[in-house]
Amino acid sequence: xxxxxxxxxxxxxxxxxxxxxxxxxxxxxxxxxxxxxxxxxxxxxxxxxxxxxxxxxxxxxxxxxxxxxxxxxxxxxxxxxxxxxxxxxxxxxxxxxxxxxxxxxxxxxxxxxxxxxxxxxxxxxxxxxxxxxxxxxxxxxxxxxxxxxxxxxxxxxxxxxxxxxxxxxxxxxxxxxxxxxxxxxxxxxxxxxxxxxxxxxxxxxxxxxxxxxxxxxxxxxxxxxxxxxxxxxxxxxxxxxxxxxxxxxxxxxxxxxxxxxxxxxxxxxxxxxxxxxxxxxxxxxxxxxxxxxxxxxxxxxxxxxxxxxxxxxxxxxxxxxxxxxxxxxxxxx
Ligand code: ST9
Ligand code: ZN
Ligand code: ZN
Numbered sequence: 001x002x003x004x005x006x007x008x009x010x011x012x013x014x015x016x017x018x019x020x021x022x023x024x025x026x027x028x029x030x031x032x033x034x035x036x037x038x039x040x041x042x043x044x045x046x047x048x049x050x051x052x053x054x055x056x057x058x059x060x061x062x063x064x065x066x067x068x069x070x071x072x073x074x075x076x077x078x079x080x081x082x083x084x085x086x087x088x089x090x091x092x093x094x095x096x097x098x099x100x101x102x103x104x105x106x107x108x109x110x111x112x113x114x115x116x117x118x119x120x121x122x123x124x125x126x127x128x129x130x131x132x133x134x135x136x137x138x139x140x141x142x143x144x145x146x147x148x149x150x151x152x153x154x155x156x157x158x159x160x161x162x163x164x165x166x167x168x169x170x171x172x173x174x175x176x177x178x179x180x181x182x183x184x185x186x187x188x189x190x191x192x193x194x195x196x197x198x199x200x201x202x203x204x205x206x207x208x209x210x211x212x213x214x215x216x217x218x219x220x221x222x223x224x225x226x227x228x229x230x231x232x233x234x235x236x237x238x239x240x241x242x243x244x245x246x247x248x249x250x251x252x253x254x255x256x257x258x259x260x261x262x263x264x265x266x267x268x269x270x271x272x273x274x275x276x277x278x279x280x281x282x283x284x285x286x287x288x289x290x291x292x293x294x295x296x297x298x299x300x301x302x303x304x305x306x307x308x309x310x311x312x313x314x315x316x317x318x319x320x321x322x323x324x325x326x327x328x329x330x331x332x333x
Pocket of ligand 2: 134238239243256272276
């Protein structure tokens with residue numbers, strides 16, 4: 001693997017081939033931004049979202065209760081749907097499109113966009129835009145899920161209120177040309193609602209019903225709503241738990257932390273002190289495949305020739321960083 005430093009951000013990438021990248025990625029923390037003085041803007045509740053999220057979580061709870069009625073095949077299908085939708089977020093929206101930490105061929109991008117619609121977490125363009133402001137203005141008013149506003153806000157609260165104006169102001173200044181140039185991303189954005197209806201709700205429900213005679217109700221509540229709600233909460237735990245609990249072996253001056261439990265449920269995305277320190281690393285972790293199905297998946301895609309140019313931080317750079325800014329919790333440091 002190649003040694004990467006932040007200087008690669010400055011390198012202009014070439015355009016043209018199927019795996020091209022068009023611009024530098026704005027995911028590096030900007031310490032020049034200062035929150036505005038004076039009173040904070042009032043919190044404006046979005047009742048539509050509050051009602052929908054309540055209904056979803058009630059449905060998911062019902063799904064939990066009817067698990068004993070589900071056939072073994074339906075449970076296996078639930079796990080498959082979990083994995084596919086999770087990869088659409090981790091390998092797709094996060095590591096590929098938000099951070100450009102590797103390059104993906106057209107067929108892989110199509111798969112990741114479909115998987116991403118199955119996860120129904122906003123389209124890739126919106127997800128990556130919010131995520132880049134999250135890294136650049138982490139723990140400030142311009143961070144969409146600013147964890148200094150507490151666990152609940154960072155977890156789900158931020159989706160139930162209007163955004164802080166600074167999120168939008170700063171977000172509008174971000175360079176997103178690489179996303180606009182990706183036809184797969186723009187196609188998914190254009191057809192987002194229909195793709196979600198089909199991939200997040202119809203396919204998970206109809207497959208068990210059609211192929212092995214599962215009842216429509218069980219199929220809707222278990223691989224449908226329960227699976228969707230669990231993937232959402234596993235994702236949100238990265239913003240809440242992994243910004244609050246855990247060690248900071250790489251940079252003790254920032255809030256994000258190493259949280260193995262979150263890494264496990266989020267198929268590799270809980271090594272969050274590492275990730276905010278080295279956001280361009282395709283593995284989002286120092287430790288390869290450990291609790292990290294996503295990294296194994298990307299490695300498999302490289303092996304199959306569907307992905308390439310994985311960016312990785314060298315061991316020397318990691319060790320130097322641990323010595324310089326770590327909290328001393330890293331066993332090797
Ligand atoms: C969901 C997303 O759950 C989860 C993301 C989690 C991120 C995790 C990151 C952690 C690391 C990776 C870990 C992965 C782990 C995966 C594990 C898997 C097992 N920049 O938004 P609006 C502008 S979604 C620039 O309406 P309001 C823009 O012009 C769940 N501009 O703001 C926009 O217009 P347009 C399902 C921005 O009115 C306009 O403002 N979805 C930016 O304040 C208005 O934007 C939902 O629940 C920006 N950043 O409303 C829906 N932002 O659209 C949730 C905005 O044309 N969303 N603009 O671009 C909403 O309903 C609303 O956004 C709102 C705010 C009510 C929250
Ligand atoms: Zn974070
Ligand atoms: Zn990230």
